[in-house]
Amino acid sequence: MPAIAVDGLTKSYGQTLALDDLSFRVEEGEVFGFLGPNGAGKSTTINVLLDFVRPTAGQVEVLGFDAQTRSREIRSRTGVLPEGYQTYERLTARQHLEFAMESKGVEDDPERLLERVDLVDALDKKAGGYSKGMAQRLMLAMALVGEPELLILDEPSTGLDPNGAREMREIVRQENERGATVFFSSHIMEQVEAVCDRVGILRDGEMVAVDSVEGLRDSVSEGTTLRVTVDRIDDEVLQAVRSLPDVSNAAVEDEQPPTLVVQVEGSKTAVLGELENRGVEVHDFSTAKASLDDVFRSYTTEVQAR
Numbered sequence: 449m450p451a452i453a454v455d456g457l458t459k460s461y462g463q464t465l466a467l468d469d470l471s472f473r474v475e476e477g478e479v480f481g482f483l484g485p486n487g488a489g490k491s492t493t494i495n496v497l498l499d500f501v502r503p504t505a506g507q508v509e510v511l512g513f514d515a516q517t518r519s520r521e522i523r524s525r526t527g528v529l530p531e532g533y534q535t536y537e538r539l540t541a542r543q544h545l546e547f548a549m550e551s552k553g554v555e556d557d558p559e560r561l562l563e564r565v566d567l568v569d570a571l572d573k574k575a576g577g578y579s580k581g582m583a584q585r586l587m588l589a590m591a592l593v594g595e596p597e598l599l600i601l602d603e604p605s606t607g608l609d610p611n612g613a614r615e616m617r618e619i620v621r622q623e624n625e626r627g628a629t630v631f632f633s634s635h636i637m638e639q640v641e642a643v644c645d646r647v648g649i650l651r652d653g654e655m656v657a658v659d660s661v662e663g664l665r666d667s668v669s670e671g672t673t674l675r676v677t678v679d680r681i682d683d684e685v686l687q688a689v690r691s692l693p694d695v696s697n698a699a700v701e702d703e704q705p706p707t708l709v710v711q712v713e714g715s716k717t718a719v720l721g722e723l724e725n726r727g728v729e730v731h732d733f734s735t736a737k738a739s740l741d742d743v744f745r746s747y748t749t750e751v752q753a754r
């Protein structure tokens with residue numbers, strides 16, 4: 449049974465088509481990153497999963513339960529960190545957690561939860577005085593209440609400094625090791641790259657790619673960037689490299705020392721071999737995979753590089 453099964457989900461807000469026949473699965477036990485630019489439909493999708501928003505068309509199941517008719521069962525088994533959190537100024541962290549326990553009908557230990565998110569010092573402090581990062585940590589602790597089967601985190605690193613973001617990633621890993629499925633939306637490539645088994649990229653309400661980070665990287669045309677430092681580059685050499693079958697682009701990056709930057713689809717040895725055949729001495733070379741940022745840009749900008 450998939451943890452999340454979305455089939456033909458469409459959502460219109462009046463004239464605005466927020467989700468357009470969206471289908472995807474999140475398998476049990478995986479960490480799934482849900483990426484997309486502003487307005488792509490990430491929050492709308494999450495709101496449908498939790499039955500805060502009703503679909504115009506389509507089927508949605510979460511943990512095997514229909515999202516519309518069995519939302520109570522879903523919510524009691526799911527930990528949610530919503531976008532645009534709101535803490536209650538007059539309640540302490542402990543009271544927030546007690547409230548979360550009560551509404552889910554589960555028992556948990558507020559102190560242990562706050563230790564996990566590094567907020568135990570604020571146990572009995574009112575949330576009115578919290579920084580943004582503290583409030584976000586508290587919301588995360590609330591999502592963790594009762595060891596949920598599924599965690600849905602909407603932009604979880606909002607308001608967190610780099611340390612907080614790292615700790616958040618660590619918590620995602622721990623929760624996943626304990627057996628939870630994690631579904632989180634983000635604009636932040638690093639977050640997704642570091643913890644996700646698979647990534648789905650949403651654009652204008654449609655899923656334009658779903659794959660592992662590695663698979664997505666391989667799918668964009670600039671698969672690997674090869675940077676070669678040589679003793680000389682002339683036009684003839686450059687043209688010869690450009691006309692190799694696996695090369696999509698080649699350019700002179702630097703004159704001193706002469707450096708070629710080559711986008712290769714397949715093996716880099718053909719490039720190095722061609723240079724050698726032409727009597728060009730290779731001093732040094734390095735390869736870099738397309739970053740997830742490149743992948744994201746290639747799938748979500750108007751003129752797709754594919």
Ligand SMILES: Nc1ncnc2c1ncn2[C@@H]1O[C@H](COP(=O)(O)OP(=O)(O)OP(=O)(O)O)[C@@H](O)[C@H]1O
Pocket residue numbers: 461464465466484485486487488489490491492493
């Ligand atoms: N309640 C609403 N009423 C009208 N239009 C809405 C409503 N909620 C969302 N939309 C529209 O639906 C589209 C998708 O919005 P959504 O908030 O789901 O995107 P998102 O990917 O979560 O964006 P962001 O990254 O900015 O949070 C947008 O065009 C948005 O303007």
